[in-house]
Amino acid sequence: MIIKMSKVEIVGPKDQLLEVLNLLRGKGVFHPEAEVHGYVPTEDEGRIRELLLDEGAVGEKLFFEKFRARILKLLDCLPDLPSRTASIRPLPIIDILYDLVAKHLASCHEWNQQRQTLREECETLARYVRFWSVLEPLVDEVGGDSDLKFFGVTIRSAAEIVPFKALLEKQTRGRCRLSTASIEDGTIIGLITTDPEMEPTLRQLLTDERVPELNLPEALDDLPFWKKSAVLKRLLRERSSRLQGVVDKLEEFAHHWLPVYRQALDWLEERLSLYQATASAYETRQCFIIHGWMTSCGVDDLRKDLNAAFSGQVLIHELEIHHEDLDRVPVLMQNPLYFKPFELFARLLPLPKYSSYDPTPFLGLFFPLLFGMILGDIGYGLILGLIAALLIYVFPERRNLSDGAKILGVSAAYTMLFGILFGELFGNLGRHLLGLHPIWLERGQAILPMICFALSVGTAHILFGLGLGIRYEIRRKRHREALTKGINLLVIFLIGLTLIAELVPHPWTVTIPLLATVLTLVSMLVLVGGLLAPLELLKNFGNIISYVRLMAIGLCSVLLAEVANRLGGMTGNVIAGFLVAGVLHFFNLVLGVFSPTVHALRLHYVEFFSKFLELGGRRFEPLSKKPK
């Protein structure tokens, strides 16, 4: 349900403003309102003005913002290690910290650049070493210390090896040899060995065929081919060790200074958010004024806290909520334990307006009922109940899943209840095995009575919605809309009576006077609601007919269950029959969870809520401290 709100005004001496805001943030109960209109009598609006920070406060705010930006830059340079909570208070040492952060930022920036450069070098060298470790055995095979020439190349795919080999043989007249191997990532590399005379020809061939040659750092160009691998490994070891040194330095620095800077950042953000909150404050010559909203039940507690903290210098007044304020009152919804899980479905809709209704209790009351009417099977209800219990037991921490499981549990109870009424246990299996009989109706046969039942449920639901709508319109002082809804309600009720009179003739049900009253009411409807008002009436009838889905989807579920049983019986084997029927019942159960959920929700969202719910409320967002 929607919690009752109070419109409040907090007044105190100007120099206490930040402390008051700090207390309000700590309590987390006050939603500030920047708009002054409606709080102050129109003739007094000129006597107060938006609070402007004095020069000192503006300077302090700019200093804090600059300080925060520096700390954020520094934290970007440091590894994100978990840190202890520092026991320092930043305010007394703020100037020292401000100078220190600039020096630390310069050092960390330099270390970061070194780390980046070394990391890139290590990656490149590691790649070379990987290639060379594969090439090394090939070089040894052909005699690495001879005066032969070697080319390391990368070959695009295994399919290209044979044509490339043939081309090499042709161009060098058989005076070269290609050895290939593949490395871990699947790249194929090749070693071409040739005599020095063929070197220019071979180089030209590689260029023409666009075969990439393995390039090494220029410093290694003068080394013989067989020595390159060892030098590369030595270089990689040296760079890795330097990189580790820089990383250690950064981690050691982070270990010492992260707690201090994190603590300072938290403090700065708290302080800056106070300055931000002053944007909603107003001032007179000596006082500050803050307007806003809070729950009515919390006003007395806050008054006591303010009195205790500021010795009665800061006052809180409750103001009258005018009719024109209703659209801007923030909305906070709280529900009893049973209804709480149904907030999961209510959250799918935008927030209702303060003067409207919280949809959660209605969903809690009617959703499981409609779900049970559609699925209505003892066996399915039992399985769903077990699944719900299991989910609640296994995932108690996952709120949405646990809420969904609780809704499923309640819906399963209604499913079993209607299953008893319809005499269904896995379709008609209960009838064949246990001699179960419907207490009320057999859904598979009684199609017309079930349609009548679904329409009756729809009529009752829609009439209830219209009743709530009338109450809401009266509360909003929209009497014409209330009257239109009232006539709609009466017409639907009278047409319902007329239908009953036709179906069940009785001395006191007289059709003609009823119809005459309906016609009179429809004429009144045009006068009150305009030419389009009868269309709204027709829409209401469409909404009622829409409830036939309760019966239609239920019938599909019954027939599918019967088909499952019949196919299972046709196998002529107990195990095969059990498997066939089990699989089909499983699919029916899956459909039986999704379909009733979607349709029961739709009946609420489209048909029922459209009669009384006005959406578009403001969320209650109190000033509060950042959670640690």
Added chain:
Amino acid sequence: MEKVLLAFAAALAVGIPALATAWAQSRIGSAGAGTLAEKPELTGTIIILIAIPETMVILGFVVAAMILVMI
């Protein structure tokens, strides 16, 4: 013969609105999926929009049931 025609009429009464509903839902569903990718807070509105055309097939079902009752 009359029974066959009535059964055929019932099948058409539910079949044609079912096709129309499916077509409407396919269009709304694809647009809704695109919307949800950008604005997940509109989930409720999208469910409502997707569910609206279903009334057609329910009305068709009612008509079909009434025809079948006549057989």
